[in-house]
Amino acid sequence: MPLGDSLVAAVSAAAHLPDDKVRCLLALLGTYPLSIPLLVLHPRRTVRPDGSLSPAPAWATTLKYIYIVVVATVLTAFCFPDPHDWIHLLAGALAMYGIMAIGATLNLGKTWVWTVWAAAMLHMSYSHLARQWADYASYKFDHTAPQMVMVLKLTALAWSVYDHSVLAKNPTAPLTPRQRAMAVPLPTPLEFLAYIFYFGGLFVGPAFDLRSFQRFITGDAYLDTPINQAALAKKKETPGAQVRIRPPHPWLAMLQCVATSALFMALTVLLADRFAFSRLSTPAYLDGPITIAVLASRFARLQISGFAARTQYYAIWKLAEGACIVAGLGFNGTDAQGHAQWNQVTNVRIWALETASSFKGIIDNWNMGTSTWLKECVYLRLTPPGTRPTFLTTMVTYTTSAFWHGFYPGYYLTFASGALITTAARGLRRAFRARVLATKSTPLYVAYTFAGWVMSQGILNYVVAPFMVLSLADSIAIWKANYFLGHICVLTAIAVASIAAPKKAPSSTAAASKKASEPASFLNDGTTVPQLNLDLNNLPASPAQSRSGSGSPRRRRARRASLEASAEQPTDAAASKWPSPPASPTKKGPVEIPAAAVASTTM
Numbered sequence: 001m002p003l004g005d006s007l008v009a010a011v012s013a014a015a016h017l018p019d020d021k022v023r024c025l026l027a028l029l030g031t032y033p034l035s036i037p038l039l040v041l042h043p044r045r046t047v048r049p050d051g052s053l054s055p056a057p058a059w060a061t062t063l064k065y066i067y068i069v070v071v072a073t074v075l076t077a078f079c080f081p082d083p084h085d086w087i088h089l090l091a092g093a094l095a096m097y098g099i100m101a102i103g104a105t106l107n108l109g110k111t112w113v114w115t116v117w118a119a120a121m122l123h124m125s126y127s128h129l130a131r132q133w134a135d136y137a138s139y140k141f142d143h144t145a146p147q148m149v150m151v152l153k154l155t156a157l158a159w160s161v162y163d164h165s166v167l168a169k170n171p172t173a174p175l176t177p178r179q180r181a182m183a184v185p186l187p188t189p190l191e192f193l194a195y196i197f198y199f200g201g202l203f204v205g206p207a208f209d210l211r212s213f214q215r216f217i218t219g220d221a222y223l224d225t226p227i228n229q230a231a232l233a234k235k236k237e238t239p240g241a242q243v244r245i246r247p248p249h250p251w252l253a254m255l256q257c258v259a260t261s262a263l264f265m266a267l268t269v270l271l272a273d274r275f276a277f278s279r280l281s282t283p284a285y286l287d288g289p290i291t292i293a294v295l296a297s298r299f300a301r302l303q304i305s306g307f308a309a310r311t312q313y314y315a316i317w318k319l320a321e322g323a324c325i326v327a328g329l330g331f332n333g334t335d336a337q338g339h340a341q342w343n344q345v346t347n348v349r350i351w352a353l354e355t356a357s358s359f360k361g362i363i364d365n366w367n368m369g370t371s372t373w374l375k376e377c378v379y380l381r382l383t384p385p386g387t388r389p390t391f392l393t394t395m396v397t398y399t400t401s402a403f404w405h406g407f408y409p410g411y412y413l414t415f416a417s418g419a420l421i422t423t424a425a426r427g428l429r430r431a432f433r434a435r436v437l438a439t440k441s442t443p444l445y446v447a448y449t450f451a452g453w454v455m456s457q458g459i460l461n462y463v464v465a466p467f468m469v470l471s472l473a474d475s476i477a478i479w480k481a482n483y484f485l486g487h488i489c490v491l492t493a494i495a496v497a498s499i500a501a502p503k504k505a506p507s508s509t510a511a512a513s514k515k516a517s518e519p520a521s522f523l524n525d526g527t528t529v530p531q532l533n534l535d536l537n538n539l540p541a542s543p544a545q546s547r548s549g550s551g552s553p554r555r556r557r558a559r560r561a562s563l564e565a566s567a568e569q570p571t572d573a574a575a576s577k578w579p580s581p582p583a584s585p586t587k588k589g590p591v592e593i594p595a596a597a598v599a600s601t602t603m
Contacts, residue, residue, distance in 0.1 A: 004078050020141040024203055027079045028319050031200050032254075034071050035327035038064060039250065042219045044242040051236040053243060056218035064217050065194035072197035076146075079203060085143035089150065092123045093196050096154045097189065104161055104186045116158040120151045121403065128406040137408070137470050145204060148404060152207035152373045153196055159377055160184050160210060174385040178376065182209045200324040204316050206345040207369040208329070216329045219245035226338045247328045253342035257322030260350070264315035271308035277468035277478075280305060286481045298482055299458070306461025307354075309468055313367075317347040345369070357452035359425040362460055374401055395419045410466030410475045417463045417487065424490045425456070427497025434502070455489070462486035 004026070012022045041064065046054040076086045096116055103112020127144045163183035166173045175183075187195065187210060195213050215221040222228055222245055235241035279285065280301065288294060324330045324345045332344035346368060353365040363371060379397045383389045395416075402415040436448045463486060466475030479486070 005081075018140070023079045023081075024141045024145075024316075025319075027075045027203060028316075028323060030075060030078075031323040032326050034075075035200055035323055037067065038217075038327040038329075039247055042245040042247070044244045047232070047235050047239055047241045047243060049239040051232075053223070053232065056220070061217050062190065065190045068194040068198055069190070072199040072202055075199050075202070076197075079141075080143055088123075088127060088143050089146060089197075092120070092147065093150060093154070093193070095123075096120055096158075097192050100158055100161060100186060104165060107165065110162065113158045113162045117155050120154045124148065124151050124404070125407070132407060144406075146202050149201065149203075149205045149207050150196055151404065152205075152369065153210075155377055156182075156207070156373060157184075157187075157192075157195075157210055159381070161186050176380065182211050184210050184214070198329075200327055200329060201320060201345065204320050205369050206317070206320060206324065206347040207373065208345055212344065213329070216327070216331070219247070221328070221331055222247045225334055225340065248331060248334075248340035250325045250328060250330065250340075250342060253330065253340075254322045254325045257318045257325060261315045261318040261322065264311045264318070264350075267308075267311040268315055271304075272312055275301075275305045275308040277305050277309060277465055280465065280478050280481075281469055281474040286477055295483065295485075299462070299485065302465060302478075302482065303458065303461045305468075306464055309464070314348060314350055321345055321347060354457075355453065356456055357449045358429065359421050359456050359459070362456055363422075370401070370404075391419070391423060394422055398422075405467075408470040409472035410468070410470040413466040413472075413475050414463055417490070420487075420490050420494070421459055421463065424493040424497065427501065428493055431497045431500040431502065459486050459490065 004023075008019050008022050008026070011017075011026065012019050015022065017025075041060065043057055043060045045056065048054060076089065080086050096119060099112055099116050099119060102108075103115065106112075124144070124147050127147055131138070131140075131142060131144055159179075160182045161184060163175055163179050164185050166175065167180065167183055191214075194217075195210050198213065201207065212221070223232075225246075225248055227246055227248075228243075231243055231246070235243055285298065285301065321330065325342050330342040330344045330346075332341045334340055348368065349365040353362055356362045356365060374397050378400050379389065379393060382393050382396060398415040398419045399412075402411040405411045432448070436444055439445075462479075462482065465478045469475055469478065
């Protein structure tokens with residue numbers, strides 16, 4: 001008899017939920033009490049003669065790894081009664097570890113990293129296709145969900161191990177700061193299994209990197225908190241003294257996640273079925289006379305269905321995040337006031353997403369673990385250092401995301417359209433944002449932001465319809481019923497952005513030289529004043545000096561004094577002749593960047 005059958009049957013009957021969903025929900029709830037030992041088990045550590053702490057005892061980390069593997073085994077057996085499911089997970093993970101061990105030991109370069117990528121993705125693809133063949137368009141919870149999370153971890157770990165080998169050979173290798181920080185040597189088999197099968201993020205995520213997991217297990221993540229720094233300061237002058245690492249209290253952050261999850265579970269019950277995307281492929285939605293009112297009504301219904309579909313993701317992701325916070329994995333340092341921050345494994349920022357005024361803001365706050373993986377392990381890996389990403393890079397990234405989700409046609413319609421939307425949004429931002437900010441008009445900025453919110457949210461709920469209905473025929477039918485309004489708007493936006501794009505700065509050597517010789521600085525009010533950025537110790541030699549050496553000391557002193565006087569006393573006439581600053585500062589003559597430009601790149 002499968003583990004917990006009687007309990008599952010009772011809860012399923014009471015909640016009117018299928019058994020597979022009940023097992024997943026109960027497994028997630030079970031991770032809360034099972035995570036507490038990981039929070040409290042931090043043995044004392046010794047103060048070294050230099051005032052630092054000794055590493056966490058090996059027995060403590062090993063005990064935690066064993067505990068994680070045992071608990072993950074029990075929960076997996078409960079969640080997936082069919083041995084076929086958990087055998088897939090274990091066999092796939094061990095095979096990937098074998099490839100990593102061989103590749104890292106034999107120093108095969110990137111070959112073994114791409115082999116891990118190919119093997120992990122192909123194994124997951126087999127699972128997707130087998131499920132799609134056996135139970136088309138089903139949302140049954142099986143091993144494909146944790147396998148998708150495992151692919152994120154396995155491929156990210158492969159890159160981290162590779163980066164570590166690169167840095168071992170060349171400490172100045174062109175890696176990003178994050179790639180350097182996340183680089184790790186090949187973990188032991190026990191550490192690997194504990195990382196891959198960590199029960200708090202096993203079933204629905206979140207995914208995280210091995211370096212963060214190691215700091216969580218050893219307690220090093222909490223060393224910089226005020227309470228631990230104070231304890232260390234008291235015993236810093238006493239080598240051999242014992243200090244116990246104390247993690248911050250996670251209870252308030254955990255309760256916030258649980259309350260948020262409960263709220264969206266209630267909304268899922270109220271909205272998910274009534275406004276499901278599947279109801280949009282029925283004659284009640286697709287048929288009828290075409291008028292402006294009908295078209296507006298259909299598009300509005302898309303918006304409601306989009307929000308209703310997101311509620312179930314909000315509920316389950318917040319529940320999983322709370323389980324990680326209970327264990328201490330969610331800790332992400334302290335703020336300026338010393339308050340603990342618990343957003344290390346946040347997978348969705350609900351308010352930021354629902355109020356985002358740009359498509360980038362939506363992407364940055366939705367399924368953040370996957371977004372980070374796509375950026376760090378696909379987007380940046382396909383963009384050589386010192387180069388700019390291309391449209392092809394964007395398209396490959398979206399295609400990888402669709403491939404990772406599965407092989408339903410709806411996925412590819414959504415992500416291919418997403419690449420176009422990203423291009424359109426980037427072009428509109430480049431064409432209009434700086435101009436809006438330059439006006440310093442609050443009403444105009446508010447209108448610009450509101451328009452961005454309406455367009456971003458509207459296009460989001462339009463473009464995800466195929467992702468939810470899955471089939472090609474239903475996807476096209478829903479878009480057709482809305483006269484492909486979203487795609488028309490996106491293509492129009494791309495055309496408008498290309499026309500309205502600001503002109504590029506001249507790239508000729510003469511123009512660059514002229515800009516370099518006419519620097520300017522910016523005041524807070526946007527006015528421009530002349531500024532001579534002169535390095536008086538590296539002045540160019542005059543023709544005469546070139547012929548006869550550097551000239552006499554007296555001549556050099558006189559020339560320097562003349563230039564200093566001219567720099568300190570610019571005339572009004574000269575000031576009126578200074579041009580506007582160049583679009584991008586050249587290497588010659590430093591230029592200060594206006595605050596408005598900084599804001600436009602970060603908002």
